[in-house]
Amino acid sequence: MLGAYSDISVIDEAENGPDAVLKIESVKPDLLFLDVQMPDLDGFSVLRMIDNSVLPLTVFVTAHDQYAIDAFEVNAIDYVLKPIKRSRLEQAVSKVKEKLGARESAGHRLSGFIESAAPPKTYLRRLPVRSQGRVLILPIDEITSLRVDRGLVFVTAAEGEFWTKYTTFGQLEEQLDPNLFLRVHRQSIVNLNKVREVKSHDNNTARLLLSCGREVQVSRAQMKQVREALGL
DSSP states (O other): OGGGOTTOOOOOOOSSHHHHHHHHHHHOOSEEEEESOOSSSOHHHHHHTSOGGGOOEEEEEESSOHHHHHHHHHTTOOEEESSOOHHHHHHHHHHHHHHGGGHHHHHHHHHHHHHHSSOOSSOOSEEEEEETTEEEEEEGGGEEEEEEETTEEEEEETTEEEEEOSSOHHHHHHTSOTTTEEEEETTEEEEGGGEEEEEEOTTSOEEEEETTSOEEEEOGGGHHHHHHHHTO
16 A cells, blocks of 8 residues: 555564564664554654664554554554554655654654553563564563663573563553562562572671573662562
């Protein structure tokens, strides 16, 4: 259907969410048609993984999500309902052409919409992470610890350490099950089920030895919570 527009070139397609993240960052399209509901990473999660500097104008494609549709309208981001009608696609393309001249402001609006739309209704079960040019999906219970360094969130599992731009450290903490994960330091969160040893120090701090072999420092301010969580 897009082939009918002489000023639109389809430069790539993606089979799934992780593939979409890598291709968006590689080819840097001006426009993205993105499904809302996909396995592994839904449309919102795909956009959370993309840096604002390359965030394209996005037309969401959805079958029935009325909540999202209302949010798109408020935030001036267009959508197309499935099955796609040519007349509706024409309207969406016209809106996109008007906005291309103000791509930067549109990117900020889209970024704000991502944060406000589709808030997590349950705790995270999977987390998209990056490793050597790949996007991996880690089951949340396989994660041993998380840390923040210079604005990036690093995720440790048995396979090694990865990093993610999925969300900020504080926002990520809110999406983790507090019965499973605990912040033990201003810059560190651990999976309580992965703690194998507590090495206490005289200054009322400690280090936690995790199942992956990594040690994580516990701050003095968090010692009480760590003791209570581990039944010490």
